[in-house]
Amino acid sequence: MTPITMTRRTFGGLSALLLAGLAGCGRENPGSGGSSEVTYQLSWTHSVQFGGTYIAQDRGLFEDLTVRLAAGGPNVAGDANTVSGAALMNISSADGVARSNAEGADLVIIGAQYQKSPATILSLADAPLREPQDLIGKQIGVAGTDTPGLTAFLTVNGLGQSDVQFVPSQYDPAILTAGQVDGIFCFYNDLPVALAVQGIEGHSMLLADFGYNPMSQTYTVLRSSLEDERKRAQILRLVRGDARGWQAYRDDPQGAAELTVRMHPDAGLDLPTQLRQAEVQLDIMFSELTDQFGFAWFTDEQVAENLKLFDLLGIEGADERLWDRSILDEVYQNGPTA
Known part of the structure; x- marks a missing residue:
């Protein structure tokens, strides 16, 4: 299934942004030996919810990418930012992406950070x-x-x-x-x-x-970005680096919580809450499936279950083409460790 052909918040304003140009999501830095700057749009405000991503940034795991982490929030339309080109990739949800595409976007889910909906x-x-x-x-x-x-x-x-x-x-x-x-x-x-x-x-x-498990915290990109050689290479490095960060997070959630508080001193975070959240979310991010295939993996069965849920949610027009596992196939070509 590569691609599949048979895998909180606010998405308003997408239709207007569809008219915006697709510039700025992966700008090359002249004279930097091929390195590039990309924006990775998070789904909510800064917290240890994104602890693995912070580890990846802190340790330079995004290879030669310069990654700007854009905080989300109640007034941030993550899918729309990817559609407009303000971000190369955003964290979303399967039902949210399906709704965005029903409004005219052409977004693709290429991985899911959560194995269980929160x-x-x-x-x-x-x-x-x-x-x-x-x-x-x-x-x-x-x-x-x-x-x-x-x-x-x-x-x-x-x-x-x-x-x-x-x-x-x-x-x-x-x-x-x-x-x-x-x-x-x-x-x-x-x-x-x-x-x-x-x-x-x-x-x-x-x-x-x-029985209610809409795919959550999805890696979401434009289909056209997957088809563009340069942008696809950036997406690959972004996802691979993120996966490495989450692997490190699993080994040391306490360190991830401490890093989160240190990196975002103005976010109003307290360490006891971040420590507990860091431990709790392990339950929904890792499973036997991720142990076997790798972090953010998803299956044909999960895709089929989500399409059934879309019917219940009144979302029309979605099919298996909403998902593409080819980036994960490349990340884990040698086994379940990125």
Whole structure:
């Protein structure tokens, strides 16, 4: 499957950016012996969520690339930045990329940092929600943008929106700790960590363990970039360096957390939270599959599962061509270590 032909946040404004020129995503530095500067767009604000990437940058693992790491956030449209040429590659999600392409983009997913979606239902330990049937009759806090995902999760598990009371949430755990809801839709390596650091014990029900596993933290590029010799070579070095960084992260998540805080002193990060998050996200980033094939690997079966989820999410027009595993094939041509 090379390419496949049979593998949080905001994507608004893409249609307008489709008219922008594709300049600036991989600028050559004159007189630098072939080195080049590229922008790698992250999916959210700086934190140890991107710890492996920081290691790659800190240790020079991107080979002769000069990599600018652009922080994401609620007002950053990562896919649109790649479409416009502001970034060579961005971190996204399969459903987000599919929506972007439905609006006219031609983006391709070439890897997935997360083996499991971080989407979770967080409840308190003294009243845990352990499986989908436990949600019946309960109040679940959910942000408006996450409502389609929670609805799809219920459908996958034979439940309907009428079985659960959706309570509008601003992604704030206070409504859970105050007893206003029984659970809250959030991310496994985010709000559960925040509560744990405060000494509040919670229970996380990963939706991926119950049939809802949209591919997350995807390496996303323009199809035309894969077809351009120079840009493809840059993408290869970018992904290979990133994979090496994440391999090092797995060996020393504490070091990754410390590096994150040191590299981003203005990001408002505290070390205890970063340390716990660094450990927690190992659960969703590495698996038997990555041990066998390499970090960020994905399978035909995962692709098929995601296409079924797209139907539930009302996303039209996507097929197997949304994914291309050829870069990963090159990164791991000699085995599962980059």
